[in-house]
Amino acid sequence: MTQANHGAEPHRLEPEAFLEEVHSFEFWFQAVSGYLPGRPYGHAPETLDLPLEPRLRERLLTVLANYCVGERAALEGASGLVAIAPNHQAKIFLSTQVVDEGRHLEVLLHRMRELGVADPEAEVERRANHALVMFRRRLLELVASKDWEAAIFAQNVILEAMEFVVFQTHARRADPVTREILEGIVRDERRHIGFGENELGRRLKQAPHTRPRLAEIRRELDPLVLASFEETLAEVEVPRAERPELGRSYLAAVARLGFA
Ligand SMILES: [Fe+2]
Numbered sequence: 360m361t362q363a364n365h366g367a368e369p370h371r372l373e374p375e376a377f378l379e380e381v382h383s384f385e386f387w388f389q390a391v392s393g394y395l396p397g398r399p400y401g402h403a404p405e406t407l408d409l410p411l412e413p414r415l416r417e418r419l420l421t422v423l424a425n426y427c428v429g430e431r432a433a434l435e436g437a438s439g440l441v442a443i444a445p446n447h448q449a450k451i452f453l454s455t456q457v458v459d460e461g462r463h464l465e466v467l468l469h470r471m472r473e474l475g476v477a478d479p480e481a482e483v484e485r486r487a488n489h490a491l492v493m494f495r496r497r498l499l500e501l502v503a504s505k506d507w508e509a510a511i512f513a514q515n516v517i518l519e520a521m522e523f524v525v526f527q528t529h530a531r532r533a534d535p536v537t538r539e540i541l542e543g544i545v546r547d548e549r550r551h552i553g554f555g556e557n558e559l560g561r562r563l564k565q566a567p568h569t570r571p572r573l574a575e576i577r578r579e580l581d582p583l584v585l586a587s588f589e590e591t592l593a594e595v596e597v598p599r600a601e602r603p604e605l606g607r608s609y610l611a612a613v614a615r616l617g618f619a
């Protein structure tokens with residue numbers, strides 16, 4: 360394992376290098392050592408947390424609550440996928456993903472507490488957006504049906520691509536503490552997307568007949584993703600004119616696998 364590759368974006372590694380390096384706790388540990396130490400609950404203690412005006416705080420809480428819905432879906436999905444993964448390497452990678460998603464959920468709930476929420480659990484319930492709740496339900500059905508390709512597609516391609524675009528966009532506009540938390544999460548999500556692309560890319564070469572089935576799942580899930588996009592981007596005050604561009608970034612990420 361070369362030190363140089365630890366900092367590389369996983370999806371830029373050659374497939375063989377990817378298999379050897381990324382499916383390991385060794386890789387995971389080296390990667391997170393670069394950005395987690397000194398940041399309890401996702402941000403440096405000295406980062407200034409200036410009080411937000413009530414309207415902005417309210418909107419931020421709704422967004423954070425929905426991020427919790429997404430991260431909870433990823434945590435439950437990834438842990439269910441460990442059981443049905445077809446080989447040891449994939450199981451080991453997914454166990455690193457379970458740790459990442461658990462951490463994401465924890466730091467987001469903690470951020471809600473920092474913003475003065477006494478019972479984040481209840482707030483997540485109250486503010487959850489319908490499209491995202493439906494997405495989570497469908498993802499867990501795919502995992503429960505032991506459909507490896509479909510579940511990896513829904514989770515490590517569709518859900519991760521959505522989170523990647525939304526978190527990056529939000530981080531650019533967020534208060535300093537929220538920005539630091541989101542930037543740390545995005546670094547993990549990159550690994551998860553890399554795994555999804557690599558795993559499905561290889562599977563689709565071996566079994567091209569799975570492609571129409573995945574295209575069908577995409578037709579079902581895209582409207583849910585785009586609806587939750589619309590709500591979140593409105594809450595973080597992304598101008599309406601910029602939103603189609605972000606929708607396109609999501610579609611482009613999924614299209615890389617040939618699902619144009
Ligand atoms: Fe996550």
Ligand SMILES: [Fe+2]
Binds near residue numbers: 433460547548551
């Ligand atoms: Fe993830």
